[in-house]
Amino acid sequence: MKKSLGKFIAEHLVFFICAAAVAGGVVFSLFILSAYTAPLSSGIADLSVQDGNTNGWEVYAEENGKKTPLAYEGGGYCSGLSYPGQAFYASRVMKEAFDEPILQVEGSSVAFSIFLDGELLYTDDPAAGNQIGALNFSGKIVSRIMPLQLTLPPGYSGKTLTIAQSQPFSEKQDWDGSVFFGPVALYGNTALQSIYVAQATQAAYPAMLLAVLGFSLAALFLYQLYHKKVDPGVLFLALFALLWMADTLLRSKLSYYYYGSSTAMAEQYLYFGCFVFLSLFLADRMRRCRRFFLPFVIAQAAAIVLCAVSPLLPYGDFSVFLMTFPQLVSFISILAAIGLSIVEACRGTSFFRLFVKLLIVAAAAFGGVYLVSLIGGTDFHREFNQNMAASFRTGLFYYPLVFLRYFLIFSCFLVTLVEFIRSIVQRNVTLRMLELKNSMAKESYDQLNRYTEQTMILRHDLKKHLAVVDAFLQEGKEQSARDYLRGLNASFGEKAHISNTGNYLIDTILGSKFAEAEQKGIRTKITCGPIPERLPVADMDLCSLLLNSLENAVHAAQKAENRFLAVNIRLKNGFLYYSCENGAGHPAHAAGSARPADGTHGYGLPIMEQIVEKYRGVMNIESTDVSFKLSVAVPAEDFPSGRL
Template sequence: MEKKKIHLLHKIHNKLLFMGILAFTVIMAVISCHLLFIYLFPLSGEYKNISVMEPGNEQEWELYTNEQGTIKSLSTADGYSYTGLDYEGQTYYMSRKIQENYSDIILEIDAVTSQISIFLDEDLLYTDNSAADNRIGYVALSHLPKERPNGLRLSLPPDCLGKTLTIAACQPFAEASGDLMTIYPCNVSVYSTYALESLNVSSATKTAYPAILLAILGFFLLSLFLYQCFHREADWGLFFLAFFCLLWMADVIFRSPYFGIYFGYKLDFAEIYLRYGSVSFLMLFLFIRMNRCRKIYLPFVVLQLISLICLYLTNNTTIVFEYPLYGVLLNLPEYAGLTGLLVIFIFMIPELKKGNGFYRMLGIFTVAALAAVPVGAILYALQFIGSSAEMNNWITQYLQSYTTEIRGPYYYMLIVSCFLSFSSFIISLYRFILGVVRKYTSIELLRLKNELAQESYRQLNQYTEQVMMLRHDEKKHFSLLATLLEKNDSEKALEYTYEIIQRADDVTPIVNTQNYMINTIVNSKLSSAMKEGIQITIRHASAPEKLNIADSDLCSLLMNVLDNALAATSLLEEKDRYITLNLYVKNNFLCIYCENGIADKTECKEEKDVEGIKAHGYGLIILEKIVDRYKGILDIKQVNQAFIVNIALPV
């Protein structure tokens, strides 16, 4: 009963320890993520989008043309486009009073392709055309010879509050509509210096975080692939998943607003090829992981690759495609990629039924993700309620802009590919580690088998030698006994007979069942017990050649039973040391009975004795796990000074 209490306390202690470590890990992960995500959001509220198209701003601006003092107002019907130009490419003006009382105001104008001139109360602050007559009403502007990647930023004077800001520009995307022209004013924003720095950090972080993460994942997966190649176990799925991460990383970097500043150039359509190329590698990875549905899924992979070739031909050859066909070829990779990723969730079902381990775990991830959606919505709502007003406004604007942009399949493809890539990485890493552990476990088991076999062989030689010695002296013993009996010295004959019996008992017992593993393990441990002066009794020893239990589990089971018995018995006086073993098959169960003497608690005063009892408890936990794994029966009890373990495992 006391042993069961100790066993139960060990289990409770281990579970509490595991829950404590898990809770600490989750808390640290949440804190770390919070600290990292802080840099994704701007910290200051000294920022305002004062663009004409922004709702509520159109009344603050005046849009007009000025030809040497002749002013003509421009009109709008939708708040986004203005009409009233006299000729295509005519310079137009946007005027507004500075109302923002920021420290160190910085003006940002999203003029990427057109020249602009900026005035403050008719004083020129900046111009792209210094050779022109830079006076309001006389400015003549055109297109920039080279695209300006990130627009224009300009510091305004400290005394700009209340002054009139005038921006002169020309419309780069003008289209004729009768005798009038349509213009689309560029975006205009104002910041404080601190707000701009915060926004720059936020923008850089939004690029750096995913790019760094994808680079780490990609090179890590490549290293795993090279490790497998070195061991002649190449998994091409890891190669495809690694290139998916690396191409996605390149896509993130190409789309960064700072790419043109750092590198000075940008390849045409490079981010498009990288985007859809990464999806192709993800589809190849998922294709490699299939067993039953490969032939059905192959056309989706081929279609995605063909769509990439068509996209390249559309943008990089002299062949001119008509508009309907051009639109189809341009959007085909999006639809093919999204379709190829979505059908994975359909093909996952037959793969599950086929026993595919990868898709079984992917199914678990899918169910968990679907269950996490409402939980995430609740947590987001709580975070939103507790956030500052500035962050709430920023999040609202971000969600509004994101919702507005979700019109094509690319964004849905991005969401699905994020989920599939994250799940695939976790599953692949888990299966890789599991494979390595199994490999080294097999190697360790082979090493242990070899050691036990050598020990069993030495014991068998010792047993054979002892039996041969007894047989060699057998005739001499019988002759001496006959002589003693002839002299009627029965007392001396009886004493000599007991001496011969004692020598026979000193011969190391041998277990000889049909199962090689059981023979090797038990005989090795019995040899160790004999060296410790432990009396061994084997009531019966039989076992089938093949058992429905892995060699590693059988080895762990028998060694823990015998090691626990040896550890407990070694604490006793030599005269009280004994182990009784019984191995037999009954009703399709392999029955293992082991009994050994144990010491009283009062006798366990030394530190090593306490450690032995602790080790005994851990061994019993291992026994329980193995027996539960094979749906067997484990009975542990203590009767007086005897500790008894009964195990029954299905054959």
């Protein structure tokens, strides 16, 4: 019953061409969009002091014309200052040549003075002076949210850049003469603009996707609510996506330009809040394990409340623990959700059966990326290992939670989408079934009225017909009497085939389709036995199975020389047995082939195959030069719970 691959492709060639064109357009669009997520590679120079590479910097202290070199300790720290608050300097010859150069120096709480060939270009503390070696910073802490950026004058290349930096007293506890020289970079203006574009798109793309997802789910919730179906799980998933969107935007580097550092706690609440709504969604979908998972959801909400009150407590280990406690609780809750999802899937919950499969697909995809990184020698697997190790070593599970969040949103959204599509299909099928039932009931009623009217007419003329026959017999014209009776019998029409199985749906469908066949000049025959009103086969599936087979049979029989239709339906050995045989005008197939060459039965076969497979039944097709027979047997006893 399977078509060859070549024939399948030929029949769907237009579809494959269109699908390839759409896929090509999507790939091209993604390529164009992804180009803006990475900055330009040219026009960027990292001038930071790194372990094993000073990048040409000389770090020193200078007072009264005497230079004292500082020793590099690693990690950006240098040692050798004489007293706390002493200014120190870092000088290098600028060898880079960028158009519209912009110098970037990072330091959130220190004061800077920047010189080019001894000429002061910028200072945070004008009172400190303007000469290298004679600066006296006031020791004030400069509140700087973003790195310091300074446009260098034309002709800077080849000149000596000197960065003077204060050292606040609070930089390190138990100060030991060390100072921190932060990252320094030089950008061309175009390259710096590309960095801003990349930072914006890296935040905007996922935020827009999450916004579309969240708003779509919210609209779905309202749609279902309008149709009298309340599904709080969809609302929880929508809030999860929207909180994640807000968290993504607030954590982007550009958010500091708009909101400053005032959003730090808001980021925390959004981050932990989205996991609460994700847990609520999963709890709503659980059937057997919900009571075991709800305590985890309550613990998450309680941990967020404790985190919110932690700033009111004296700063110490306990307040720090309360601030990080939601991470631990959320991580444990998500692991519990995954474990209970597997239990739900094993017990037959349809949502989690697909949910777990999608999680496995996502995990397999990640495993493939990890393996490619491992074989190809890229940094992905090393960064993943380092971040995971650091998370479990410190007890701060931010990275694992972010990692799991992507897996879960992928699985949750796809399963919810499948559920919605199923509900729409189910609703449309139900409406179509009602229409079909009404239509078939009307056809049956009209057919019965025609038979009744015909019978009344014949009964009205019965005495006249009998008198004519009696006259022929009295005159000894027996042959004439026989001919008259034959003509009378022909005027009665064909015998009405009325199915009487006891199942209203089956009787209605058979009565309707057989009446149609008889009107088209097809000889019909019904063999049936008692069938209960309630069967383990859903009405919509039974309706689809009968209608597809009968419509195909009537269509094929019309074209055949031997125009007949025979149906046998009954309960047999615990199975609902159904066969439909009709005359056919196509040549017989070669051995092993089951579909007619003219395709008359091929259109509905895939649908019937799916229905029979759904109920663990069997279907057989017999095709000859002059006939086509479809036989189906499905279990007529109730299925065990969870099998369908």
